Amino acid sequence: MPRIERVIEGEGAVQQIPAELERRGLKRALLLTGKSIGATEQFGDLVNALGEKAAGVYTRVEAHNPVKRLAELVEVALNVDADVVIGIGGGSAIDAAKLTALGIGEGIHEGHDFLRYSISHGLPELKGNPLPVIAVPTTLSAAEWNGVAAFVDDTTNTKELTRYLVLTPNTVVLDPALCALTPRNLWTTTGVRAIDHAIEIAYATNAHPFTTALCVAALRTLAADLPRTSLDPNNVEAALRCQQAAWMSLVGVHNVPVGLSHAIGHQLGAAGVPHGVTSCITLPHVMRFYAEATEPQQTVMAAALAEARGSAVPLSAPEELELLFATLGVPRQIREFGLSPEALENVVRATMGEAEAVIRQAPRTVTAEDVRELLKQAY
Structure with a gap:
């Protein structure tokens, strides 16, 4: 079974994220999203509510996660010393959170090194521990419910998949009011x-x-x-x-x-x-x-x-x-x-x-x- 520990659901559920971090002893969150969600008042309210726990904010997640972006995400997570990644948005944002967590756990620094962890390359056994992930979906792509993540090899224009149970988000936040922005x-x-x-x-x-x-x-x-x-x-x-x-x-x-x-x-x-x-x-x-x-x-x-x-x-x-x-x-x-x-x-x-x-x-x-x-x- 997927490794989801908690589901928080209902209108306004996103407001419970600061308390969830406190409950789990997490102090330095990296928030990942795309430009659209990142520009909303609701996203700004969440960042403000997190206060010092919002160690980093990245609002440039791209559709399908080209590998050239993944190394940048890992570098941001390292620079802010993140202890949790929060993906907010559609499947690409949530997959970006999983991939960032993977990159930190495995010490990946070059985008194309992610290819070694794809299904087509055999899914090698993980040597480290991915960062915990919290998923806040705003679409129905359902990326939040498993440890699968997709990315694109932008040299061949081929979509690749990675699949590890430990990449499954630990907490999923279902807030239908936030979905109204989609x-x-x-x-x-x-x-x-x-x-x-x-x-x-x-x-x-x-x-x-x-x-x-x-x-x-x-x-x-x-x-x-x-x-x-x-x-x-x-x-x-x-x-x-x-x-x-x-x-x-x-x-x-x-x-x-x-x-x-x-x-x-x-x-x-x-x-x-x-x-x-x-x-x-x-x-x-x-x-x-x-x-x-x-x-x-x-x-x-x-x-x-x-x-x-x-x-x-x-x-x-x-x-x-x-x-x-x-x-x-x-x-x-x-x-x-x-x-x-x-x-x-x-x-x-x-x-x-x-x-x-x-x-x-x-x-x-x-x-x-x-x-x-x-x-x-x-x-």
Whole structure:
């Protein structure tokens, strides 16, 4: 099970962070976020509330965490003598906190040295102890619930993953009021990402009843509440339910992995398609690719999606999903992002490079030609 020690949730939960640091005897926090959150009044209020415990503030986290930035983050943490890293924002900010914690524990000083700790390079045994991490998510990407972190090798434009249970945030703070600051297109597309987690974990070949039950519940909740929150960012009750559903969608990922939609999405992300949007584009096509092999699971998914829209007569699961996507108004085609044929061929290559790590529990065999055809359908 993930190593989460405490979850603080509810409107205003972010105000409990100073007390949480005090409870755990932590004195020098490095706060990591992106420019948007970093410029908000709420972020400034948190820094002020932390007082001397805010040893450092970094507001330049970039999407997908290019390795050239990671060494800079470690240097900042060292310079302020941080004893805890607080990631505030979407998946990139929370992954940045995990990677900074890893870099401190392993004595990493050069960005490309992080590649040695990626899944594709074998995940060597850790020699040190990562710093503790506190995660304050403002999207539904669910990075806060596990020890997986993504970054981009900016020399090859390939997305890499690291995965260590000890990188899991120790404390997670779910504050739906803070999520109201998130642009609605980002909120809804990361919500689709959580749906992608739930679907791919539920039909993995090593799916477990515990994780499957959570995933189906997550799917039902997100299908019902994501449209509500996409229209009204101040519906804090629905927003918190979405945050809890994102938690349920990914709690078992260290045991039951996500699959092909994520593998393709990782590499589309490295090529420039926003995180979350990739799931909007790939998931229905991947579900159809797996339809025969996962018919029992997709029947359950279709019923949950139909129930959320008030129907007792479900369509197929991919059709139900496309109805939801139409309601949300999310992007649906790769062509909207101007990727070249060469870039797409690199996506095929890099996706197959994740075969052992991400597609290892695929419901059917996946070839490079399959990926190429799925990209063609999604184009």
